[in-house]
Amino acid sequence: MAKLNQKLVIAISSTALFDMRESHRVYMEQGVEAYAAYQRAHEDDVLAPGEAFPLAKKLLRINENLGGEPRVEIVLLSRNSADSGLRVFNSIAHHQLAITRAAFSGGGSPYQYVAAFGCHLFLSTNGEDVRNALANGMAAATLLPSGLQRDSHDExxxxxxxxxxxxxxxxxxxxxxxxxxxxxxxxxxxxxxxxxxxxxxxxxxxxxxxxxxxxxxxxxxxxxxxxxxxxxxxxxxxxxxxxxxxxxxxxxxxxxxxxxxxxxxxxxxxxxxxxxxxxxxxxxxxxxxxxxxxxxxxx
The missing domain is CATH 3.40.50.1000 (HAD superfamily/HAD-like)
Structure with a gap:
C-alpha cells in the first residue's frame, strides 16, 4: 500500500496549476452545461501554465535529485467532474508533470479531500475553499495573480x-x-x-x-x-x-x-x-x- 505519510504532499487546484480563465468565463456567463461542453470540445487543447505551475515543476524536480522512492507528491484537486476534467489530465501529460492522483468533486468544494490525501499544504485560487481548509486545521493559501516571469534557477x-x-x-x-x-x-x-x-x-x-x-x-x-x-x-x-x-x-x-x-x-x-x-x-x-x-x- 502507498504510504503518503512518508512524503511531502501538496494539493493544488486545477485553476492554480493551469490558466483556466477562459473556461471560467464560459462558466460564469453561460452556466455549468455550457462549461462542460466547452471543456469537452477543447479537451485536446493544452492549458497554459497557471500561478502554481512553476512551483509544481520545482517540487517534482526534487524527486529527480533524490532518486529512489519519490519524496514529493502533488495531488490535483478540482471542482470539475472527471469528464470535464479530462482536459486537465491531458495538459498534465503534455507538460510531463508526474501527477497521478486527483479528486474531481463535480462542482462541490474539493477541500475535504485535502486531509484524506494526507496533504501538508493546499494551494488554490478559490478563497472559500482555502478558508474551509484552514478552518479544519490544514495549511492553505489563496494564490494571487502576478503574471511574473519566474526565475529559472532550480532552487x-x-x-x-x-x-x-x-x-x-x-x-x-x-x-x-x-x-x-x-x-x-x-x-x-x-x-x-x-x-x-x-x-x-x-x-x-x-x-x-x-x-x-x-x-x-x-x-x-x-x-x-x-x-x-x-x-x-x-x-x-x-x-x-x-x-x-x-x-x-x-x-x-x-x-x-x-x-x-x-x-x-x-x-x-x-x-x-x-x-x-x-x-x-x-x-x-x-x-x-x-x-x-x-x-x-x-x-
Whole structure:
C-alpha cells in the first residue's frame, strides 16, 4: 500500500496549476452545461501554465535529485467532474508533470479531500475553499495573480510570515487591539515561552524533514521567515523555532518595512502571509499566497 505519510504532499487546484480563465468565463456567463461542453470540445487543447505551475515543476524536480522512492507528491484537486476534467489530465501529460492522483468533486468544494490525501499544504485560487481548509486545521493559501516571469534557477525558495501563519495570531491580536507598545512588552515578558503553532507549522516541519535528506551545501530547498517583527520581539520567535527543532535558512526582522523588495532579493518562489496588504505589496516581485487566517481576516 502507498504510504503518503512518508512524503511531502501538496494539493493544488486545477485553476492554480493551469490558466483556466477562459473556461471560467464560459462558466460564469453561460452556466455549468455550457462549461462542460466547452471543456469537452477543447479537451485536446493544452492549458497554459497557471500561478502554481512553476512551483509544481520545482517540487517534482526534487524527486529527480533524490532518486529512489519519490519524496514529493502533488495531488490535483478540482471542482470539475472527471469528464470535464479530462482536459486537465491531458495538459498534465503534455507538460510531463508526474501527477497521478486527483479528486474531481463535480462542482462541490474539493477541500475535504485535502486531509484524506494526507496533504501538508493546499494551494488554490478559490478563497472559500482555502478558508474551509484552514478552518479544519490544514495549511492553505489563496494564490494571487502576478503574471511574473519566474526565475529559472532550480532552487526552491519558500518565504513565510510569522504571526498567524507559522505561529498563532495571539500576539498579533494584542498588537491589533492594544498597539505596538503592549505587543512589544508582551513579547519581552514571554520571550522564553514558545509561541503557539499556526496553520503552517506542520508544513514547515515536513519541509524541514525533506531538507534534512540533502547535505547542507546541496539542498535544493531554501526557507525564510519574513516578518514585521523587530528586536526585542525577535527572541521569542528564535526560541520557538528552536523548541520545534526546525531550522529556517534566513530570517528577516523588518520592523514594519514593506516586504516586497526583501522578497525579491531573497528570490522567493512563493510567499505566505495572512495580511492582504502584504501580499499585494509582494506580488509585483514574487508569487504570493494569502492565508486568510487569524485576527486580520475575521469577518
Amino acid at each position: 526552491l525558495r519558500f518565504a513565510f510570515d510569522g504571526d498567524a501563519v507559522l505561529f498563532s495570531d495571539a500576539s498579533e491580536r494584542i498588537f491589533k487591539e492594544q498597539g505596538l507598545s503592549a505587543f512589544t512588552e508582551n513579547e519581552k515578558l514571554a520571550a522564553r515561552q514558545p509561541l503557539d503553532p499556526g496553520p503552517f507549522k506542520n508544513f514547515l516541519q515536513a519541509l524541514h524533514a525533506l531538507q534534512a535528506e540533502f547535505g547542507s551545501e546541496h539542498c535544493p530547498i531554501r526557507t525564510a521567515l519574513v516578518t514585521a517583527r523587530a528586536a526585542p520581539a525577535h527572541e521569542r520567535v528564535v526560541r520557538t523555532l528552536r523548541e520545534w527543532n526546525v531550522r529556517l535558512d534566513e530570517s528577516l526582522f523588518l520592523g514594519g518595512l514593506d516586504k516586497g523588495e526583501f522578497l525579491k532579493s531573497f528570490g522567493a518562489d512563493v510567499f505566505f502571509d495572512d495580511q492582504q496588504s502584504h501580499c499585494d505589496n509582494a506580488t509585483p516581485h514574487v508569487a504570493a499566497g494569502h492565508v486568510p487566517h487569524g485576527v486580520a481576516n475575521e469577518r
